[in-house]
Amino acid sequence: MTSGATANGPGLGDCGVRISRVSKTYRTRSGTVEAIRNIDLDVNEGEFVALVGPSGCGKSTLLHIVAGLVDMSTGDVDVYGAPARAGRHDVGIMLQRAVLLPWRSVLANVLMPAQIQNSDAAKSRERAYELLEMMGIAAFADKHVWELSGGMRQRASLAQALVTDPAILLMDEPFSAVDEFTRERLNVEVARMHAARGRTTLFVTHNIQEAVFLADRVVVMRPRPGEIEEIVPIDLPRPRTAETLELEQTARLVTEIRRLIGKYV
Ligand SMILES: Nc1ncnc2c1ncn2[C@@H]1O[C@H](COP(=O)(O)OP(=O)(O)OP(=O)(O)O)[C@@H](O)[C@H]1O
Ligand SMILES: [Mg+2]
Numbered sequence: 001m002t003s004g005a006t007a008n009g010p011g012l013g014d015c016g017v018r019i020s021r022v023s024k025t026y027r028t029r030s031g032t033v034e035a036i037r038n039i040d041l042d043v044n045e046g047e048f049v050a051l052v053g054p055s056g057c058g059k060s061t062l063l064h065i066v067a068g069l070v071d072m073s074t075g076d077v078d079v080y081g082a083p084a085r086a087g088r089h090d091v092g093i094m095l096q097r098a099v100l101l102p103w104r105s106v107l108a109n110v111l112m113p114a115q116i117q118n119s120d121a122a123k124s125r126e127r128a129y130e131l132l133e134m135m136g137i138a139a140f141a142d143k144h145v146w147e148l149s150g151g152m153r154q155r156a157s158l159a160q161a162l163v164t165d166p167a168i169l170l171m172d173e174p175f176s177a178v179d180e181f182t183r184e185r186l187n188v189e190v191a192r193m194h195a196a197r198g199r200t201t202l203f204v205t206h207n208i209q210e211a212v213f214l215a216d217r218v219v220v221m222r223p224r225p226g227e228i229e230e231i232v233p234i235d236l237p238r239p240r241t242a243e244t245l246e247l248e249q250t251a252r253l254v255t256e257i258r259r260l261i262g263k264y265v
Pocket of ligand 1: 027035
């Protein structure tokens, strides 16, 4: 385990991501915006944590801080025992707005992180095709990004985050632009992949059923300045399959979380 070997002191244990007292205030020309306040959250190694809450409560901000893309105002974030920073090879990020290069084909975009890391080209291509197949967009591998729909771009962007099989996955609403049936199918794929590889995952979504279906714990945030309202453990049996969606227990958890968010919206 990587985290155990660091000098972060006792207690880090099997923690993949440790978020301690993190706050963020954006300073803009028109004033300041306090996005998140005093967030404490550990994501254990191999754990799947979903983040839900009203629009604007700071979910993306928190994800960006963990990714090292945004500086926090106060607090600390440790990712596998080292302070959060951008450009880590062990972190796969899928941002809310897909960032793909228009002059590259879909396949070339997906392969980019593997190229940056100098990974074995043939193996990476194989994995990229596998992922595009899984996402249902293999037929578009040689197209340009502008030839894809919004939902297809999201899926290409997710394939890009997964291509190097990073130890930590940060995903921001990966399926917000796909239809409900495709989302359900992709959720099953994500659950299957998580069961197989057990990557430490922080997953932002507005879809409560998706959060419940995938996560070990669902973190419910309050409106801005976002604080944690409650952390709901999801004790649904694993593996999670299409049948999981039919369970009464699933419906109960969805209702509980909907109520928690509904207090504010
Ligand atoms: N770069 C920025 N500069 C200034 N304010 C920002 C910036 N990014 C986000 N904000 C503000 O911080 C708050 C939280 O934004 P954030 O994008 O983190 O919310 P969110 O929970 O991801 O929302 P959504 O569910 O709509 O994606 C919002 O009020 C937003 O306007
Ligand atoms: Mg967001």
